[in-house]
Amino acid sequence: MTMTLNRQTVIPITELEQSAFCRSDGNLRTQTLEEEFKAGVRWQKIPTRYMKLSPEEIDAGIAEAKKALGNQVILLGHHYQRSDVIKYADIRGDSYLLSKQAAEIKDARAIVFCGVHFMAETADILSSDDQSVILPNMAAGCSMADMANLEEVEDCWDDLQSVLEGQGTVVPITYMNSTADIKALCGKNGGLVCTSSNADRAFNWAYERGDKVLFLPDQHLGRNTALKMGIPETEMVVWDPFKQMGGLSPEQIRRAKVILWKGHCSVHTRFTTKQIEEAREQHPGINVIVHPECTKEAVAAADYVGSTEYIQNMINAAPTGSVWGVGTEINMVSRLAKENPDKTVFCLDPVVCPCATMYRIHPAYVLWVLDGLVAGLVINRIEVPPATKANARIALDRMLEISK
Numbered sequence: 001m002t003m004t005l006n007r008q009t010v011i012p013i014t015e016l017e018q019s020a021f022c023r024s025d026g027n028l029r030t031q032t033l034e035e036e037f038k039a040g041v042r043w044q045k046i047p048t049r050y051m052k053l054s055p056e057e058i059d060a061g062i063a064e065a066k067k068a069l070g071n072q073v074i075l076l077g078h079h080y081q082r083s084d085v086i087k088y089a090d091i092r093g094d095s096y097l098l099s100k101q102a103a104e105i106k107d108a109r110a111i112v113f114c115g116v117h118f119m120a121e122t123a124d125i126l127s128s129d130d131q132s133v134i135l136p137n138m139a140a141g142c143s144m145a146d147m148a149n150l151e152e153v154e155d156c157w158d159d160l161q162s163v164l165e166g167q168g169t170v171v172p173i174t175y176m177n178s179t180a181d182i183k184a185l186c187g188k189n190g191g192l193v194c195t196s197s198n199a200d201r202a203f204n205w206a207y208e209r210g211d212k213v214l215f216l217p218d219q220h221l222g223r224n225t226a227l228k229m230g231i232p233e234t235e236m237v238v239w240d241p242f243k244q245m246g247g248l249s250p251e252q253i254r255r256a257k258v259i260l261w262k263g264h265c266s267v268h269t270r271f272t273t274k275q276i277e278e279a280r281e282q283h284p285g286i287n288v289i290v291h292p293e294c295t296k297e298a299v300a301a302a303d304y305v306g307s308t309e310y311i312q313n314m315i316n317a318a319p320t321g322s323v324w325g326v327g328t329e330i331n332m333v334s335r336l337a338k339e340n341p342d343k344t345v346f347c348l349d350p351v352v353c354p355c356a357t358m359y360r361i362h363p364a365y366v367l368w369v370l371d372g373l374v375a376g377l378v379i380n381r382i383e384v385p386p387a388t389k390a391n392a393r394i395a396l397d398r399m400l401e402i403s404k
């Protein structure tokens, strides 16, 4: 039996919710679901008995369910998951690594994805039809992915074709952080998907096939990648979906080499050059490492830039005594600090703001979906419709191919 909820249940972050978790004391301790509810978080409804469970009870329940399920289930965990959830993951990784895993997992009948909605959709597209992908809390979306909806992107695509009238071809690239239907649009129109670990390869692939790139939905990753490849900012324009023709003149579109969708990540755009300057003043010799969803100014001021997996590998491999100021999500930074006690690792932003939607995966949800599997019930299955799946798969396969 399957319990499937649709896309509408992906609830946007409220200011109250974001502020409930932004703290300056660095305390990100997991509370019972009931306590976290009271703190102002909007969650998917769950049977009441899970609301009051203590961490010890959840721990015991998950261990028991995993034992009963054996290799029928596999848990994937993105680096931004809180430590109280990532500890249950069989495989941890960045979004590229986890998508690759999802394509390669053969034994498990169920893949429980501790991450956000677009990641679970991708796992569904890449896994086989007889495997079910489960997102423990359907409210775990991504505010950046929600900044590009299909209707707006189709309008943009049609406008670009009519302005260019066959003079110049556009290749669409979508960041993994996008809905399955945007991935499908890219697959159908000769484009591909990329992640923060292969965006430059995706640009190279696109310029071998066309003159322009339409980059969705993160303007920062798109801009940072293009700058790294030597494309000047004068050859980039930003498409604003709330304006007629993206707010651009036909001339601006014809001259552009890169068209950047006006989307961003609210977690990564918090990092500033001022924070980096202060960190350098306080810790001479510090290494500054940031995610490419940060602004171009923060990226230019950093020493290293890369995906979450890259950030983790760099810090894990760094010499004892080294100091790292990190520009990415706080749950990951706190864990890196804990796992590298011989180094100083801290978040560049003094106000600790987790990714509020990643944070919606509470351990009680993991227990709930695992209990469901033990009882023969697939709760929160993510199922991409077949036509969308086929075209999105084309775009994802192109990404997997260029990353080999």
Ligand code: 13P
Binding pocket: 079, 093, 094, 095, 096, 177, 195, 196, 197, 265, 291, 293, 306, 307, 308, 309
């Ligand atoms: P990675 O691909 O680097 O894991 O990043 C995913 C993400 O959502 C960053 O905000």
Ligand code: SF4
Binding pocket: 116, 141, 142, 143, 144, 145, 177, 265, 266, 267, 268, 293, 329, 355, 356, 357, 358
């Ligand atoms: Fe989305 Fe930003 Fe959260 Fe990544 S950190 S999942 S881009 S909201």
